[in-house]
Amino acid sequence: MGELKLMKGNEAIAEAAIRAGVDAYFGYPITPQSEVLEYLMSEKPHERTGMVVLQAESELAAINMVYGTASTGKKVLTTSSSPGISLYQEGISYIAGAELPCVIANVVRGGPGLGTIQPSQADYFQAVKGGGHGDYRLFVLAPASVQEMADFIELGFEIAFKYRNPVMILSDGMIGQMMEKVELKDQKPRWTNEEIIAMSKDWATTGKTPDRERNIITSLNLDSAVQEQHNHHLQEKYRRMQAEEVRYELFDAEDAEYLIVAYGSSARIAQKTISLARKKGFKVGLLRPITLFPFPVKPLARLAPQLKAILSVEMSAGQMIEDIKLAVECKVRVEHFGRYGGMIHSPEEVLSAFEQKIIGG
Numbered sequence: 569m570g571e572l573k574l575m576k577g578n579e580a581i582a583e584a585a586i587r588a589g590v591d592a593y594f595g596y597p598i599t600p601q602s603e604v605l606e607y608l609m610s611e612k613p614h615e616r617t618g619m620v621v622l623q624a625e626s627e628l629a630a631i632n633m634v635y636g637t638a639s640t641g642k643k644v645l646t647t648s649s650s651p652g653i654s655l656y657q658e659g660i661s662y663i664a665g666a667e668l669p670c671v672i673a674n675v676v677r678g679g680p681g682l683g684t685i686q687p688s689q690a691d692y693f694q695a696v697k698g699g700g701h702g703d704y705r706l707f708v709l710a711p712a713s714v715q716e717m718a719d720f721i722e723l724g725f726e727i728a729f730k731y732r733n734p735v736m737i738l739s740d741g742m743i744g745q746m747m748e749k750v751e752l753k754d755q756k757p758r759w760t761n762e763e764i765i766a767m768s769k770d771w772a773t774t775g776k777t778p779d780r781e782r783n784i785i786t787s788l789n790l791d792s793a794v795q796e797q798h799n800h801h802l803q804e805k806y807r808r809m810q811a812e813e814v815r816y817e818l819f820d821a822e823d824a825e826y827l828i829v830a831y832g833s834s835a836r837i838a839q840k841t842i843s844l845a846r847k848k849g850f851k852v853g854l855l856r857p858i859t860l861f862p863f864p865v866k867p868l869a870r871l872a873p874q875l876k877a878i879l880s881v882e883m884s885a886g887q888m889i890e891d892i893k894l895a896v897e898c899k900v901r902v903e904h905f906g907r908y909g910g911m912i913h914s915p916e917e918v919l920s921a922f923e924q925k926i927i928g929g
Contacts, residue, residue: 570751577717577744578603580752581647581673581737584718586613588725589756591642592620594633596652599685600741601675604647617758627652631659638668639785641764641772643725647673649741650691651682654699660734661700665787667771667802669728671721672706673737675744678910686910687741687833692887695738696861703799705806707735707813708860710831714748722753727813731805732771738860740883742833742912806862815858816867820846824853826926827871829892830881831857833912838881840915845922852922860888868895877901877926881918884908901926 575583582604585593595605605623613619624630630646637644648656653674663670676691678684693699695708707727709720717739724735759767765774776782789795817835820842821827830838835856845852855871857864878900880889886904893902905921907913 570753573750573752574747575714575750576603576747577711577714577739578647578675579607580714580718580750581721582607582611583752584721585645586611586617586619587753587755588722589617589643589758590619590645590721590725591758592622592633592637592644593646594622594624594630594637594644595646595648596624596627596630598649598652600677600687600744601647601649601673603744604673617755619758627655628659631656631663634670634672635659635663635666635668638663638670639666639773641768641774643759645671645673645721647675649675649677650679650688653691653694657694657700660706661698661702661704662787663734664698664700664704664706664802665702666785667732668734668785669725669732671724671728671735671737673739676738676740678908684910685741687743687883687912688908688910689740689832689834689883690885690887690908691738692860692882692884695736696863696891704802705733705809705861707731707733707809707862708738709735709815710738710858710860711743712832712835712856714743714746714750717743718750718752731809733805738832740833741910810862810865813859814862814864814866816864817856817858818867819854819856821853821855821871823851824871824874825851825876826853826922827875827878828852828854828881828918828922829857829868829878829888830854831860831888834881834883837913837915838918841881841918841922844915844919850922850927857888863891863895865891865895868892869897872896872900875900877903879918879922879926880904881913881921882906883912
C-alpha cells in the first residue's frame with residue numbers, strides 16, 4: 569500500500585522519482601519547475617537510496633550529463649521549463665539517435681522567448697514533432713493531475729527502457745504548481761550493476777569483461793547507407809509505439825454529436841465545459857489524449873462519422889489541431905479555441921467559444 573500526501577505537481581515528480589529507484593537527476597533551476605530540484609535537494613535522496621542529485625552549471629551541461637548516465641543503463645531524469653527545454657534540444661536529438669532511455673519533464677510556461685512564468689501548452693510542436701534536428705520522435709505523456717505527475721515517472725521509465733527512447737512528460741505551470749492529494753507508491757530498490765548488465769549488456773557501456781566486448785555509444789555515422797538503415801530502424805520503432813502504446817480517455821462520447829479534444833490542464837477544464845454544454849442540450853463529448861505521441865488517431869477516426877464538428881481546446885495559438893485534422897482526414901470540421909502567453913481559460917469561456925465557433929459557425 570502506498571502513502572497519501574498533499575503535494576505540488578513538481579514535488580510529486582521528485583518524490584516519485586526517488587521511490588521509482590531513479591539513479592540520477594540533473595537539472596538547472598527555471599520557474600515554474602524549480603521545486604523539483606529544490607525538493608530533491610531537501611529530501612537528500614542519496615541518503616535514502618543512493619540517488620545522485622546535481623544542479624548542473626547550465627541546461628547544456630544537464631542534458632549531456634543525462635546522455636552520459638543513460639549510456640550506462642542507469643535510470644536518469646531531468647526536468648526544466650520551456651526555454652530550458654529549448655537548450656536541451658541538441659542533446660535530446662543525440663540521445664534519441666543513440667537510442668538511450670531517459671525521462672525529461674517539461675513544465676511549460678508562456679512564450680515565445682522568456683515570456684512569462686504562467687502556464688502554457690505552446691510547446692506541443694516542440695515535444696511532439698521533435699524539437700531538435702533529424703527524423704526522431706519522443707514518446708510524450710501529458711498529465712492532467714498531480715497524481716499523474718507522479719504516476720508518469722514510473723510509466724515513463726518503463727516506456728523508455730522498452731523502446732530505448734527518451735520519454736517526455738509534457739506538463740505545464742498549472743499542474744506543476746497546484747497541490748492535490750497523491751498516492752505515492754512504495755519504495756523500489758535501485759537496479760544493481762549486475763541487473764543492469766544482465767538487462768542491457770548488448771548496448772549499455774558497463775565495461776569490457778572477459779566474456780563480453782565493450783559497447784560504444786554514439787549517434788555519429790558517416791556512412792550514409794548505414795545511417796539510412798539506422799533511420800529505417802528508428803521509424804519502425806516509432807510505428808510500434810503507434811501500434812501498441814496509444815493512451816487516451818473518453819468522456820460522454822458514446823452519443824456525442826460534437827467533440828472537444830484537449831489534453832493536460834485544458835482537458836480538466838473542458839470536463840466541466842461538457843457538463844455545462846449538456847445542460848443546455850448540446851451532445852458534447854471529450855477526448856483527452858494521454859499520449860501526444862503516439863497520438864490517438866484511431867479513436868478520433870472511429871468517432872468522426874457520428875460528429876458534426878470538433879473543437880480543439882489548447883493553451884496555445886493552436887498546435888494540436890493539426891494532428892486532429894490529420895486524424896479525421898478533414899472529414900469533420902475542426903475549430904480551435906485557445907488562450908495564449910500564460911492565460912488560462914475557464915469552462916464558461918470554452919462553452920462560449922463552442923457556441924460561437926461550432927454551433928454558430
